[in-house]
Amino acid sequence: xxxxxxxxxxxxxxxxxxxxxAGEPLLRVEGVVKTxxxxxxxxxxxxEIKAGEFFALLGPSGCGKTTLLRMLAGFEAPDEGxxxxxxxxxxxxLPHERPINMMxxxxxxxxxxxxRDNIAFGLKRANMARSDIATRVAEMVALVxxxxxxxxxxxxxxxxxxQRVALARALARRPQLLLLDExxxxxxxxLRENTQGELMELQRRLGMTFIIxxxxxxxxxxxxxxxxxxxxxxxxQVGAPRDLYEAPxxxxxxxxxxxxxxxxxxxxxRDGHRLVVGTRDAGALVVAEPREPVGEGKFSVxxxxxxxxxxxxxxxxxxxxxxxxxxxxxxxxxxxxxxxxTTYKVKLDTGGMLQASVANSARLDVDAYSLNQQIVAWFxxxxxxxxxx
Amino acid sequence: xxxxSRLSRFNIASLALGFAFLYLPILILVIYxxxxxxxxxxxxxxSLRWYREFFADRAMIEASWMSLRVAVAxxxxxxxxxxxxxxxxxxxxxxRGRTLFSGMLYAPLVMPExxxxxSLLLLFVALxxxxxxxxxxIAHTTLTMCFVAVVVQxxxxxLDRSLEEAAMDLGCAPARAFLSVTLPLIAxxxxxxxxxxxTLSLDDLVIASFTTGPGSATLPIRIYSEVRLGVKPEINAxxxxxxxxxALVIVLASLASKLSSAxxxxxxxx
Amino acid sequence: xxxxxxxxxxxxxxxxxxxxxxxxxxxxxxxFVLKISLSQTAIAQPPYEPxxxxxxxWTAIHAAFAALSIDNFKLLASDDIxxxxxxxxxxxxxxxxxxxxxxxxxxxxxxxxxPKRWQPVAMVLVIVPFWTSFLIRIYAWIxxxxxxxxxxxxxxxxxxVSRPVVWLSTDTAMYIGIVYSYLPFMILPxxxxxxxxxxxxxxxxxxxxxxxxQVFWLVTFPxxxxxxxxxxxxxxxxxxxxxxxxxxxxxxxxxxxGQTLWLEFFTNKDWPVASAAAIVLLVVLLLPxxxxxxxxxxxxxxx
Numbered sequence: 004x005x006x007x008x009x010x011x012x013x014x015x016x017x018x019x020x021x022x023x024x025a026g027e028p029l030l031r032v033e034g035v036v037k038t039x040x041x042x043x044x045x046x047x048x049x050x051e052i053k054a055g056e057f058f059a060l061l062g063p064s065g066c067g068k069t070t071l072l073r074m075l076a077g078f079e080a081p082d083e084g085x086x087x088x089x090x091x092x093x094x095x096x097l098p099h100e101r102p103i104n105m106m107x108x109x110x111x112x113x114x115x116x117x118x119r120d121n122i123a124f125g126l127k128r129a130n131m132a133r134s135d136i137a138t139r140v141a142e143m144v145a146l147v148x149x150x151x152x153x154x155x156x157x158x159x160x161x162x163x164x165x166q167r168v169a170l171a172r173a174l175a176r177r178p179q180l181l182l183l184d185e186x187x188x189x190x191x192x193x194l195r196e197n198t199q200g201e202l203m204e205l206q207r208r209l210g211m212t213f214i215i216x217x218x219x220x221x222x223x224x225x226x227x228x229x230x231x232x233x234x235x236x237x238x239x240q241v242g243a244p245r246d247l248y249e250a251p252x253x254x255x256x257x258x259x260x261x262x263x264x265x266x267x268x269x270x271x272x273r274d275g276h277r278l279v280v281g282t283r284d285a286g287a288l289v290v291a292e293p294r295e296p297v298g299e300g301k302f303s304v305x306x307x308x309x310x311x312x313x314x315x316x317x318x319x320x321x322x323x324x325x326x327x328x329x330x331x332x333x334x335x336x337x338x339x340x341x342x343x344x345t346t347y348k349v350k351l352d353t354g355g356m357l358q359a360s361v362a363n364s365a366r367l368d369v370d371a372y373s374l375n376q377q378i379v380a381w382f383x384x385x386x387x388x389x390x391x392x
Numbered sequence: 393x394x395x396x397s398r399l400s401r402f403n404i405a406s407l408a409l410g411f412a413f414l415y416l417p418i419l420i421l422v423i424y425x426x427x428x429x430x431x432x433x434x435x436x437x438x439s440l441r442w443y444r445e446f447f448a449d450r451a452m453i454e455a456s457w458m459s460l461r462v463a464v465a466x467x468x469x470x471x472x473x474x475x476x477x478x479x480x481x482x483x484x485x486x487x488r489g490r491t492l493f494s495g496m497l498y499a500p501l502v503m504p505e506x507x508x509x510x511s512l513l514l515l516f517v518a519l520x521x522x523x524x525x526x527x528x529x530i531a532h533t534t535l536t537m538c539f540v541a542v543v544v545q546x547x548x549x550x551l552d553r554s555l556e557e558a559a560m561d562l563g564c565a566p567a568r569a570f571l572s573v574t575l576p577l578i579a580x581x582x583x584x585x586x587x588x589x590x591t592l593s594l595d596d597l598v599i600a601s602f603t604t605g606p607g608s609a610t611l612p613i614r615i616y617s618e619v620r621l622g623v624k625p626e627i628n629a630x631x632x633x634x635x636x637x638x639a640l641v642i643v644l645a646s647l648a649s650k651l652s653s654a655x656x657x658x659x660x661x662x
Numbered sequence: 663x664x665x666x667x668x669x670x671x672x673x674x675x676x677x678x679x680x681x682x683x684x685x686x687x688x689x690x691x692x693x694f695v696l697k698i699s700l701s702q703t704a705i706a707q708p709p710y711e712p713x714x715x716x717x718x719x720w721t722a723i724h725a726a727f728a729a730l731s732i733d734n735f736k737l738l739a740s741d742d743i744x745x746x747x748x749x750x751x752x753x754x755x756x757x758x759x760x761x762x763x764x765x766x767x768x769x770x771x772x773x774x775x776x777p778k779r780w781q782p783v784a785m786v787l788v789i790v791p792f793w794t795s796f797l798i799r800i801y802a803w804i805x806x807x808x809x810x811x812x813x814x815x816x817x818x819x820x821x822x823v824s825r826p827v828v829w830l831s832t833d834t835a836m837y838i839g840i841v842y843s844y845l846p847f848m849i850l851p852x853x854x855x856x857x858x859x860x861x862x863x864x865x866x867x868x869x870x871x872x873x874x875x876q877v878f879w880l881v882t883f884p885x886x887x888x889x890x891x892x893x894x895x896x897x898x899x900x901x902x903x904x905x906x907x908x909x910x911x912x913x914x915x916x917x918x919x920g921q922t923l924w925l926e927f928f929t930n931k932d933w934p935v936a937s938a939a940a941i942v943l944l945v946v947l948l949l950p951x952x953x954x955x956x957x958x959x960x961x962x963x964x965x
Contacts, residue, residue, distance in 0.1 A: 078557055078668075097668060098560040099569075111558035115576045124572075128563030176562065399775050406768035407776075407784070413765075414791045414845065417802035420812060424805065431810075473680040480677030485670040493677060496684040498955045502896060504903020504947070506920045507940045510927065511691035514937070518694055534687040537680065542958070556669065566668050587793075595795040598905055602927075612797050619801055619910060623808060631798040638793050 023089060025055035029212055030075070030180060035084035035094075037070055044070040045081070046236030052180075052214065057206050059227035060216045063259070067236040072182050072216045076105045088179065099128070104178035108185045110169035112157040118144075118168050119153040125176045143171040146205070163194050170202075174209070183215040187222065199226050220260050224248070232256055248307075254390045257305050262346075264311070264357050266304045267392070271297065277384055280304055284355025288329050290387040301392040308346060308360035310386035313372065314379055330381045331357065335372050347372060349380050422635065425628035442629035452614055452630065459594055459611035462525060466532035467589035473533070474540025474589070475582055479570075481541070482548040500538045508535060509602030516603060523605030531603040532593040539592060540585035547581035548574070587645045591638055699734055699937035734938035744922060744939065748946065751919040754833075754908075755901040758840040762848040762897050763890065765841060770852030770889070771882075774859070781857065785850070792846040800839050800910050807835050807911075836912035840901055848893040855889030856882070888957075895954040899947055919943055 023029055030052040037045040045067040052058050060068040073079045075086065077098035086094040093101055104125070112121055122143050126136045144150055147167040157165055166186065173181055186202070187195045203226050206213050217223050223230050224244040231241040240252045251257035254265065266288065270281035278297070280288050288304050336356070337348035342363070349357045357380055372378060425443075429436025446452055477497055484490070500508060512531045516523055551574065559569035597612040604610060611634070618627055738744045773784045791799065806812045807829035814826040829835050863885070867877040905920035912918075917925070919939060927936040 076557075076561055078560075097565070098557070099563045099565055103561075105558070105561045107554045107558055109552065109554060111552060111554035113555060113558070113573055113577075124559070125562030128568075172558075172562070399772075399777075402768070403772035403775050407772040410765070410769035410772070410845075410849075411787060413842070414788070417799065417806060417842070418791065418794060421798070421802040421805055473683055476676040477680035479673050480675075480680070483669045483673035484677060485673075487670075487674045487677065489681070493681055493684070495955055496688050497680075498958050499951060500688065501958075502899040502951065502954055504900055504905075504920060504943060506903055506905050506923050507695075507944060510923070510936060510940050511695045512687065514694035514698055514933070515687070515691040530687060534683070537683070541680070560668070567672055570669075570672070591793045591795075595797065597797055612795065615797055615801070616906075619797075619804065623801075623804055627801060628805070631795070631801060634798060635794050638795075642790070642793060 023054045025053075025210060027054050028052070029054040029056075029089065030214075031085075031087040032071075032075075033085045033087065035071070035074060035081040035086065037067075037074060037079060037081050043236050045074070047084075048233075048236070048238050049084075050231060050238060050241065052212065054212055055210055057203065057213045057226060057228045058215070059223035059230045060214065060233060061220055061223040061230050061260075062218065062233035062239075064218055066233040068216045068218075068233045069184060071233070072105075072184055072214065075180070075214065076103055076182055077101050102176075102179045103182060104173040104176055104180075105182040105184065106169050106173040106186050108188060110157075110165050110189075112165060112168055112172070114157050117154050117156055118149060118160070121157070121168055122172045122175050124172065129176060139175055143175050146174070147171045162189055162191075163198070166190060166198065170205075174211075178211075180212050180214065183213060185217055186215065187217075188219075195222075202226060224260075232259065234259075250388065251305075251390065254303060254305070254392055257388070257390055262308050262358060262360075264306045264308065265390075266355060268302050268304060268389075278389070280389075282355075284353060285331055285351055285357070286353045288387065289384045290389055291384045293389040297389055297391070303390050303392055305388045305390050306382055306386055308358040309344070309362075311357060311359035311380050311382050313347060313349070313359050313361060314381070315377075316379065328381050328383055329387070330379060332377075332379055333357065335374055335376045335378055338372070338374060345371065347378075349378060351380075418635065421628055422632050425625070425632040427625060427628075430625065442625045443633070445626050446629045446633070449626070451609075452611070452626075455609050455611045455614040456630075458525065458608055462528050462532060462600075462610060463590045463593040465525075466529045466536060466593045467586050469529070470533045470537035470589040471540050471582060471586040474537035474585055475544050475578075477537065477541040478544035478548055482545050497538050497541050500535050501542065505596070505598035506602075509599040512599070513602040523603060524608040527603045527605070528600050528608075528610065531599050532589075532596060535596070535599060536589035536592050539588050540582075543585040543588060544578060544581045547578045551577055583645050583648055587641055590641060594634065594638070695937045695940055698934055699941045700731060701934045702731065702733070734934050735942070737935060738938055738942055743917075744919075744942075747917050747919045747922045748942065750916055751902045751904075751943075752946070754836070754840075754918060755898050755904075758837055758844070758901050759894055759898045761837060761841050762844055763894060766845055766848030766893065767852055767890075769845075770849045771856055773849070773853045774856035785853065788846050788849050788853075796843060797906065799843055800907060803835070803839055803842060804830065804910065807838070830911065831913040833912055836908050839907040839911045840904065843907060844897045844901065847896045851892035851896060852886060852889045855886050855892075859885055892954075892957055895950055895957065899950050899954060902947060903943055 028051050030050075032048055032050040035045055035048045036043065048067075048071060060071060062068045070079060074081050074094075077093070077096055077100070081094050084094070085092045088101070088103070113124065116124065119140055122140045123136050126139055131139070140153075144153060147170055149164065149167055149171065152160065152164060157168065160168065166189070170186070183202075187198055190198060199222060202213075215223070215226065224247075227244065229241065229243055230247055232239045232247065234255060240247060240256050242250075247256065247260050251260060257263045257265070266282040266285045268280045269283055272279040272281075273292075274289075276292050278290050278292055280290055282288055282304060285304075290304055331349075331351050331353065333349040333351040335347055336350040339346040339348075340363075344360050344362050347359045347361065349359060351357055359380055426438050426440070427434075427436055428439030428441060477493075480487075481490075481494055481497070509531070512527075512534065513523075516527050521527055555573050555577070556569050559573040560566065564572060595612065596610075597616050600610045601613055601616075604613065611630070615627060615630060618624055769788075773781060773788070776784055804811075809826050809828070809830070811829070813829060814823070817823045817827065818825075859882070863881055864877050867881045868874070872880060903920045904918060905924055908918045909921055909924070920943075923936050923939045923943070926932045926939060
């Protein structure tokens with residue numbers, strides 16, 4: 004079985020022959036199921052990842068994303084389904100037989116080995132020549148900018164340095180696929196943001212395929228070219244960050260990825276390319292007809308806070324299509340100043356609450372609204388999304 | 393320093409009294425071993441007289457030699473078996489007979505020595521084994537491997553399992569991952585386990601009394617029969633030598649574990 | 663299959679050797695103790711009968727089984743010496759354990775409150791006497807407690823007593839010996855639980871208006887109960903069967919069960935009665951032993 008696997012590249016050359024060109028499918032997960040006792044941790048996940056992608060598995064804790072990652076690494080074997088890497092099923096292969104490496108959440112650096120020996124660990128297992136190992140280690144040390152620290156032990160390093168050693172160690176074998184399990188969770192905010200940039204830069208430069216697991220949606224949006232959102236062991240939606248944010252496929256995703264205003268629909272009426280939706284909390288709303296037609300089931304209208312505009316007198320009609328604009332009257336009920344933006348909570352005259360996020364584009368607060376101020380909130384039909392409940 | 397303010401006067405007093413209680417008797421014993429006087433309680437000036445007397449005492453020397461051999465042999469076998477047992481318990485998940493296995497390993501830790509000693513003797517008699525070095529060694533191995541197992545198991549339990557996973561991820565088969573990552577990391581606990589087994593064996597009176605045969609008394613058996621007859625200065629000297637030997641073993645072992653893991657792993661308990 | 667299972671198979675193989683060893687030298691011997699406790703005393707070598715002889719065939723084995731009797735247990739129950747010995751063992755162990763807790767708790771508590779970098783040093787200081795021989799430590803106290811020993815010398819020099827007090831061969835001496843020998847077993851589990859405790863908990867209790875003694879009784883002590891339990895069991899169980907300390911330090915007027923067992927075995931050569939005494943001792947200790955075993959296992963396996 005091991006012989007059928009793509010050979011892990013242990014030599015000095017770059018990716019092996021089996022490695023598909025960028026954009027070609029590298030990994031296929033087909034109907035994978037993993038149960039622990041009666042708990043279905045991963046419940047029928049299918050996924051395709053292309054070579055050169057930076058893919059993020061995003062979801063709340065307990066959604067099965069880490070279990071899925073551990074199945075890719077070989078620490079768990081799926082109960083059902085196949086995992087194909089370069090066309091070969093590796094679902095039952097042991098971790099050391101896979102051309103995949105993992106960067107562990109707490110780094111799992113060997114405390115009894117120096118930085119150099121940690122990085123060389125996997126290379127020695129691949130029976131590389133000593134001189135090649137030295138070259139590769141030096142290359143990796145330079146890559147993650149750890150020059151001069153080669154002889155240190157892990158407990159003599161800072162959190163950020165440890166993270167780099169873990170990365171270098173996982174990259175040293177030039178795996179076909181690098182798995183990163185919450186790689187930045189242990190770093191503080193500033194360092195995390197810098198490291199995000201460095202990881203992205205590295206991934207682009209090496210042209211490698213990364214799969215990252217994270218519960219931080221901002222992190223996933225920043226780094227990944229594609230995101231798979233998991234919920235209760237299933238993939239809820241897979242798509243580019245923009246798709247997830249602007250075109251969520253369900254109410255749950257809309258709420259999980261960013262903030263959103265939701266209004267439950269009570270009636271609907273077709274008006275050309277538009278729908279007029281009656282809601283209890285916000286009255287009648289005009290929304291663009293969704294790509295997938297709304298069935299008979301319940302649904303809601305969703306609008307992101309930053310798409311909502313506020314003004315004292317209402318929108319100035321530039322094009323004369325004022326009727327096509329949703330206009331809601333209300334009172335400022337709460338103000339939350341966040342620096343770059345301010346979030347206002349508006350108590351609508353129709354009864355509901357509406358959140359609006361306004362960029363603080365001027366330093367002096369001439370444009371700011373005050374508590375209990377009468378206000379008009381408005382947004383276009385195209386900014387609304389119709390979501391099945 | 394907030395930590396200092398947490399230490400109340402009561403805390404300091406109980407620590408000082410506690411440590412004085414633990415150390416003064418031993419200190420007094422060591423000092424009196426250098427007493428020149430035959431009367432154990434009268435100070436007659438410094439002297440090595442009782443040490444000379446000990447080294448002239450053939451029976452004592454023979455008993456000491458017997459004890460040392462038993463201690464080294466039983467500690468070595470016990471470390472091997474105890475480490476294997478710890479690995480099975482902490483990495484073996486569920487297996488048939490596991491409850492019985494762990495029960496058998498924990499019970500001797502607190503079992504009254506008279507019971508352990510008696511039961512082993514009855515076994516040796518039934519097997520018609522000649523009692524002496526090997527029976528005592530087997531008895532001590534049975535007792536001390538449980539202590540080794542507990543020490544090593546607690547180290548294995550506190551070890552981050554993802555280290556082993558990382559080793560496998562980087563190309564190690566499971567056995568190789570154990571040898572190149574787990575074993576070096578639990579080495580200090582294994583060394584501590586050996587030391588513990590060694591001193592427990594050197595220390596034991598009751599089990600050795602049951603399991604040894606005529607003509608092969610261990611040092612504690614000799615000391616015990618002397619002490620029953622009353623205090624003798626020579627015993628002070630022997631005790632001091634034993635304490636020195638144990639101190640030497642502790643120092644050597646802690647140096648060894650420092651060298652093997654210079655990253656300041658905290659020492660295993662006991 | 664999971665990562666744990668990948669490791670589990672070779673790890674299970676590691677159990678074979680120690681398993682066989684423990685069955686052979688721990689479990690099987692108990693079978694012998696049980697069997698011999700049901701045998702008759704005989705003036706022979708070995709001094710009991712019937713002796714099983716597996717070569718003698720089925721009828722002989724059957725006859726041997728028929729000869730088993732519970733006379734030895736009847737003897738233990740009817741003879742006051744044994745009944746008193748068991749009662750004395752239990753009361754001595756209970757009193758000594760209470761003393762140990764009383765003395766050990768402040769020490770363990772003090773250690774847990776030491777600055778972090780001093781704590782390992784204190785732990786080594788508690789463990790080191792444990793490494794020095796048990797017998798030597800008892801002997802050290804004989805030195806101090808004897809008729810013209812250091813303690814009496816000091817007491818007389820201070821004019822607290824006019825003539826030497828008899829310390830040796832008294833219960834006081836025995837309790838001193840037990841407390842001295844078992845103190846590390848009490849301190850270490852107490853220290854371990856107290857050191858793990860979040861200091862913020864005590865601070866929170868103080869912040870919520872509890873004076874120090876209430877902080878201790880309402881927060882610290884209840885949270886240290888697992889350590890108290892471990893320490894109590896770790897001391898109580900072996901003290902019940904203790905032989906050396908009462909033999910060397912206490913008087914010979916009343917014996918503990920470990921001593922009677924020793925006497926029956928070595929002096930009276932009555933192996934069956936000694937075995938029966940061991941079985942009864944084991945039964946008495948079964949509950950605390952099981953408690954201790956569960957406590958240990960949970961502690962180690964839930965890490």
